[in-house]
Amino acid sequence: MASSSKATAAEHFDVLIVGAGISGIGAAWHMKHQCPDKSYLVLEVQGDFGGTWRTHTYPGIRSDSDLYTFGYRFKPWTGTPIATAQEILTYMGEVIEDNDLAPNIRYRHRIVAADWSSEDKLWTLTAKREDTGETLYFTANFLWMCQGYYNHEKGYxxxxxxxxxxxxxxxxxxxxxxxxxxxxxxxxxxxxxxxxxxxxxxxxxxxxxxxxxxxxxxxxxxxxxxNELADALREVGIEEEWIHEIVRRRVLFDQAQFTHLAQTVxxxxxxxxxxxxxxxxxxxxxxxxxxxxxxxxxxxxxxxxxxxxxxxxxxxxxxxxxxxxxxxxxxxxxxxxxxxxxxxxxxxxxxGFDLSVLGDIPFSKDGAPIDFSQTITYRGMMFTGVPNMAWVFGYFRASWTLRVDLMGDFISRLLKHMDDNGAAEVHVELREEDKDMEIKPWIDPDNFNPGYLMRSMHLMPKRGTAYIWQHTQDYWRERDELPAIDLEGAEFVYERKQAKVPEDA
CATH class of the missing domain: 3.50.50.60 (FAD/NAD(P)-binding domain)
Structure with a gap:
């Protein structure tokens, strides 16, 4: 089927979110509350939401970081800091139910191809139903990749x-x-x-x-x-929303101090x-x-x-x-x-596990394959030459979900900025001052070097020596910088959708 025929037969959404794990459900919440005028859909290959917490069923499965920061900023966590998989799934299920996200999630959909059309300014995704084998097509103005970073089907x-x-x-x-x-x-x-x-x-x-x-x-x-602070605040009757925010800030402050000490002493x-x-x-x-x-x-x-x-x-x-x-x-x-x-x-x-770069989905642009290892990352979120797409890749030294919320704000602001300026496409390019910078692997192995990253570094996008062309893993810096990003900065390139010329013109 030709690309234009696929687009004709496809369902269209303003934003398509890939993955219904902790990132994808968070992204859906941000779309619902920050961009209520936009249509969105979450596609998930598994039979239910949860991602990691659905995949892993081994004895004792639990979080390895505290839920006051691993939980979303918009929903208070009321349990023990380290939670079981079932407790996390219950928490995520409440987010879905409380915000009526379920109608916007489709399960058992495996994405087998994603192609960007420069002419139409659209992504066309080809998906197969895991239960029926049916092939389906979706188009989207913007693609929000939330599928995680490892192969869920087989461990290493x-x-x-x-x-x-x-x-x-x-x-x-x-x-x-x-x-x-x-x-x-x-x-x-x-x-x-x-x-x-x-x-x-x-x-x-x-x-x-x-x-x-x-x-x-x-x-x-x-x-x-x-968490003694949380327990003390509950003892005196403080509301859970306040407890969540206060304890979250305390934990993040302590983590920042610990990280600094780990580097200095x-x-x-x-x-x-x-x-x-x-x-x-x-x-x-x-x-x-x-x-x-x-x-x-x-x-x-x-x-x-x-x-x-x-x-x-x-x-x-x-x-x-x-x-x-x-x-x-x-x-x-x-x-x-x-x-x-x-x-x-x-x-x-x-x-351990095997790294999965963007879900191992074959991506293309106007039919030509996209090799992400040849792109340069913009703050670990976007990639040079790849339009209208963002990837949630969280933090190693802080809870993954912290970046989901920061990126939710950024992407919502970016989409509104495009609407306000009549832009149909945005991609990032190196600025003039970046053209001669040294290009390096995704992350400095002297900074962070787990086996799954080292084994698959050749598959990852590159980073530059200029700060904005890196995923720094520094939440405490990004929480101030991401909201202040100048969307008219030289690294952002916007394009309008060209009006089609009638064939008899």
Whole structure:
């Protein structure tokens, strides 16, 4: 079917939002409240809303950052700071119901192509219904990508020698089977991040024993799953809206201080973090090598461990930690480089995920493929030469949702600015002063270097040395700068829609 025929057969919306996770539902709220005159639609490949919190069903699944900042600014969070997946889904469901967003969300729609027409100033999206196989077409003036940043259908598992020899069961947490039986089983959980730190204490009381096997340790923040300030404000009858805003500001202030200290006095912060772990494991536990990372704090994400449950499991003897490299899998388990063999009935590979750049959707412009790795990012939101599109990519050192709200304000303001000026297209281009700047990878690996980013950096857009051509990960700076962006700045290029000339003219 030709592009013009697709557009003729398509449903049209002013704004099309891709993804019904935490970003997409937030984007829909902003469209409803900030741009009520515009039509919008959310397309989601899964059978329901939730994104990450719908995909992941492994034991103990929970947030790794506090809900006062991970929650939206417009809806108070009233539970414990660290929440279960079900609690987060309930919260999101209330946002959908309270704001009547459901009629604007369509599930089981997989986008298989997206093409921009310079003539029509429209995106045409081709989607397939997951349940019926039907092919559908949608056009939109603006495309708002909220599909997240990793492959939801399959987690990342390295290829180790001998995996086919292993007689037990291998499970990746992202595709956790419903019928797995852990009772009386010896379990190895490979990994050292937030997922491993969640799974291990969740199953420690059910299986015979669980061993956390890590190549290298990571930092954790253990603490009580409560917010004393929130509890004190509730005790004196402060309204939840006020509590949410006050606690949110306090948490963000504390996070800013912590981030600054991690960069300026990393050794002191490192010792503080290790002391938090020692409180649970005791002074004689071998912190090195098991909980003493080789990198400075905040070069990778630091997960909060509520009530220190991971360390409680280790202290009780139900769980243990081994820090070593894997030589190969064996019939009975895993042979380590040290020569020790760990036996297990079940091996859990909490080894991360694969980055998905813009949902791995084939994008094109006037039929020619768009290679995002050859574009330069504008503040991690827009890309040089790609019209009428924005991508929500959140923060690593602060809650993802903070950027959803900031971008909701920015995009709403941008759309209104285009209307006020009769513009049908906006894209970003390098300014004259940017033409000779050095072009670098998406993010500085010395600043932040998790494995999923390092493995796929070649797929990501580039950044420039000029500040506006970077995703800085600095929420505390962006909360002031994004609302003040000059939409008539030289980096923004606007175009009107050309009137079609009659064929007999």
């Amino acid at each position: 598992t390295p290829e180790w020698e001998g995996m086919d020899d292993y007689k037990g069961q291998i499970i990746h947490p992202q595709t956790w089977p419903e019928d797995v039986d852990l009772k009386g089983k010896k379990v190895i959980c490979i990994g050292s991040g937030a997922t491993a730190a969640t799974v291990v204490p969740a199953i420690a009381g059910e299986c015979e024993h669980v061993t956390l096997l890590q190549r290298s340790p990571t930092y954790f923040i253990p603490g009580r799953n409560e 990393p050794d002191a912060v490192k010792e503080q973090l290790l002391n938090g772990v020692r409180e649970f494991l005791g002074p004689d536990y071998p912190m090195d090598p098991h909980f003493t990372p080789r990198y400075r704090p905040w070069q990778q994400r630091i997960a909060f461990v509520p009530d220190g449950d991971l360390f409680q499991g280790i202290a009780s003897g139900k769980a243990s930690v081994v820090t070593d490299h894997i030589d190969r899998f064996t019939e009975k388990g895993i042979l380590l480089k040290s020569g020790e063999e760990l036996e297990a009935d079940i091996i859990i590979t909490a080894t």
